[in-house]
Amino acid sequence: MVSVRGSVVDVQFGKDLPPINSVLRAGADDRIVIEVMTQLDASRVRGIALTPTQGLARGMAVRDTGGPLKAPVGKAIISRMFDVFGNAIDRMPAPVDVQWRSIHRAPPLLSERSTHSQVFETGIKAIDVLVPLERGGKAGMFGGAGVGKTVLLTEMIHNMIGHEKGISVFCGIGERCREGEELYSAMKEAGVLKNMVMVYGQMNEPPGSRFRVGETALAMCEYFRDDEHRDVLLLIDNVFRFIQAGMEVSGLMGQMPSRLGYQPTMGTELSGLEERIANTHAGAITSIQAVYVPADDMTDPAAVHVFSHLSASIVLSRKRASEGLYPAVELLQSSSKMATAAIVGERHYALAQEVRKTLARYEDLKDIIAMLGMEQLSPEDRMAAGRARRLERFLTQPFFTTEQFSGIKGKTVSLKDSLDGCERILHDEFKDYPESALYMIGAISEAKKPAPASKPAPAPPAAGGVAKPVPAKKEPVKAGGAKADPAPPGLGKEEPSKAKPAHEGPTKVEPTKVEPAKTEPTKAEPTKTEPTKTEAGAEEPKSAEPTKAETAKAEPTKTEPAKTEAGAVEPKAAEPAKAEPTAEATPAPESKRAA
Numbered sequence: 001m002v003s004v005r006g007s008v009v010d011v012q013f014g015k016d017l018p019p020i021n022s023v024l025r026a027g028a029d030d031r032i033v034i035e036v037m038t039q040l041d042a043s044r045v046r047g048i049a050l051t052p053t054q055g056l057a058r059g060m061a062v063r064d065t066g067g068p069l070k071a072p073v074g075k076a077i078i079s080r081m082f083d084v085f086g087n088a089i090d091r092m093p094a095p096v097d098v099q100w101r102s103i104h105r106a107p108p109l110l111s112e113r114s115t116h117s118q119v120f121e122t123g124i125k126a127i128d129v130l131v132p133l134e135r136g137g138k139a140g141m142f143g144g145a146g147v148g149k150t151v152l153l154t155e156m157i158h159n160m161i162g163h164e165k166g167i168s169v170f171c172g173i174g175e176r177c178r179e180g181e182e183l184y185s186a187m188k189e190a191g192v193l194k195n196m197v198m199v200y201g202q203m204n205e206p207p208g209s210r211f212r213v214g215e216t217a218l219a220m221c222e223y224f225r226d227d228e229h230r231d232v233l234l235l236i237d238n239v240f241r242f243i244q245a246g247m248e249v250s251g252l253m254g255q256m257p258s259r260l261g262y263q264p265t266m267g268t269e270l271s272g273l274e275e276r277i278a279n280t281h282a283g284a285i286t287s288i289q290a291v292y293v294p295a296d297d298m299t300d301p302a303a304v305h306v307f308s309h310l311s312a313s314i315v316l317s318r319k320r321a322s323e324g325l326y327p328a329v330e331l332l333q334s335s336s337k338m339a340t341a342a343i344v345g346e347r348h349y350a351l352a353q354e355v356r357k358t359l360a361r362y363e364d365l366k367d368i369i370a371m372l373g374m375e376q377l378s379p380e381d382r383m384a385a386g387r388a389r390r391l392e393r394f395l396t397q398p399f400f401t402t403e404q405f406s407g408i409k410g411k412t413v414s415l416k417d418s419l420d421g422c423e424r425i426l427h428d429e430f431k432d433y434p435e436s437a438l439y440m441i442g443a444i445s446e447a448k449k450p451a452p453a454s455k456p457a458p459a460p461p462a463a464g465g466v467a468k469p470v471p472a473k474k475e476p477v478k479a480g481g482a483k484a485d486p487a488p489p490g491l492g493k494e495e496p497s498k499a500k501p502a503h504e505g506p507t508k509v510e511p512t513k514v515e516p517a518k519t520e521p522t523k524a525e526p527t528k529t530e531p532t533k534t535e536a537g538a539e540e541p542k543s544a545e546p547t548k549a550e551t552a553k554a555e556p557t558k559t560e561p562a563k564t565e566a567g568a569v570e571p572k573a574a575e576p577a578k579a580e581p582t583a584e585a586t587p588a589p590e591s592k593r594a595a
């Protein structure tokens with residue numbers, strides 16, 4: 001070992017320089033794992049440590065393991081959880097009877113690939129109707145922080161694993177450590193762990209290990225596909241973290257950053273991973289990947305590069321999430337190359353086009369509605385807007401994953417039911433239903449026309465759409481339930497608490513002043529500036545200023561305090577200022593007294 005700088009380690013070898021990607025081991029019990037990145041000269045290599053480098057020092061011996069990183073494969077890995085090195089991390093003994101295979105492998109040749117296209121049903125309405133996924137394809141879920149990528153991914157696992165005969169491999173890259181544990185327990189509870197393998201390199205791990213964990217998972221997928229001829233579902237949360245880890249490694253190796261600080265080799269690294277997710281004649285690897293979009297910017301180079309590998313892109317937006325329209329799929333921005341008549345069939349294609357058209361028209365009308373209101377729309381436009389709003393609501397869905405905090409039972413909906421629902425809405429069969437009747441339901445048959453007797457009156461305005469904007473705002477509160485509700489009470493609490501000190505302050509010093517303080521809350525702001533002046537120094541000017549500002553009202557108050565409080569001149573000046581500043585103003589006089 002000739003140098004150690006953070007995760008970057010240089011090692012000198014006598015002869016036989018280990019090739020790139022070789023794994024070196026060092027430290028007590030060979031605990032520290034180093035992967036060779038470059039050969040610096042005839043005798044030295046530079047590597048990145050995949051474990052923390054604590055305890056590593058110059059002069060220490062390093063052992064060349066003579067091979068690359070390896071992952072365990074075999075039947076015994078099913079229902080287990082691993083780290084990037086293939087160590088079991090589920091507190092159970094290491095699996096026996098496994099083979100160890102290199103995690104590095106070239107993608108299958110074009111001639112080996114299968115080009116068969118088949119739709120993969122998820123049971124989620126918005127996705128099945130507008131963004132059909134491809135069996136053996138790659139689907140991405142794009143979204144900024146906290147818009148529901150993980151929830152949607154977990155829901156898909158829930159919906160698909162049960163009736164898929166294949167095996168699922170979940171790969172957690174650089175996300176929260178707790179999510180691994182949560183998913184493991186959830187899968188165990190749901191009894192689907194027997195068809196699942198999990199591999200994690202979460203955010204607590206060094207960049208090198210986050211960078212390689214995707215390949216470890218792929219090596220396992222390839223084993224199931226090529227050796228066992230099974231279909232594999234590969235779920236990745238989150239591919240952006242793979243790119244980010246590559247960026248960190250590249251930085252550590254001293255490479256010049258490219259656009260927005262990303263590594264110059266991002267495209268190559270990403271295709272190295274994505275191209276291995278392929279269908280061959282032996283079996284298919286279907287992959288669903290969450291893609292974090294930094295700052296909700298869809299033009300971010302990382303997002304753009306991932307886009308180009310996918311057959312379906314589901315875009316999740318903060319705007320829809322904030323309206324409570326979960327799953328927050330941006331229906332017009334999401335797309336799938338499967339959405340063609342030849343693959344999904346004429347009826348589905350025509351319906352999906354009609355849904356998009358209706359939503360796009362509503363999108364165009366939104367500006368006019370915002371400026372002039374619904375009443376200014378032509379009757380057809382008003383109908384179209386109503387249809388679009390009903391479609392938007394129908395395409396929300398309660399999830400099994402969110403049952404605990406939304407309080408609504410999860411639902412899966414067959415493609416047929418989803419299409420029927422959209423068709424009937426497009427035919428205006430639900431124009432007399434309030435929009436909320438379609439919100440967070442499963443199949444369209446669940447839509448209820450509430451209180452038939454009283455409805456006739458409210459329903460016509462609803463159809464006209466005039467009343468609608470209001471219900472729209474209410475719904476999210478119901479749905480986002482857990483989230484939306486706590487916030488307002490929180491705010492509510494804060495305000496009174498601010499108000500109380502304001503009253504308490506004056507009360508302590510002079511009970512007499514409490515009243516003026518209450519009566520002039522509006523003047524509090526202009527007066528705020530005055531206490532600061534008060535503290536600054538001049539006493540007389542202060543009393544003069546409040547008089548200007550508050551005129552007659554301020555003066556009486558000032559005179560009273562002067563009489564009551566023999567001790568301090570300042571408190572009076574500060575107190576007329578009262579209201580909000582009280583908290584600040586009262587301590588100030590005290591400190592002066594103390595001084």
Ligand SMILES: Nc1ncnc2c1ncn2[C@@H]1O[C@H](COP(=O)(O)OP(=O)(O)OP(=O)(O)O)[C@@H](O)[C@H]1O
Nearest residue numbers: 144145146147148149150151152292326327399402
């Ligand atoms: N379908 C849904 N129904 C109700 N609430 C939801 C739904 N999807 C997401 N949420 C809410 O949004 C929160 C964040 O979701 P999630 O953890 O999936 O976000 P994320 O996109 O994975 O975020 P990050 O990028 O931080 O990992 C959830 O905890 C939940 O409160």
Ligand SMILES: [Mg+2]
Nearest residue numbers: 149150151175
């Ligand atoms: Mg997440």
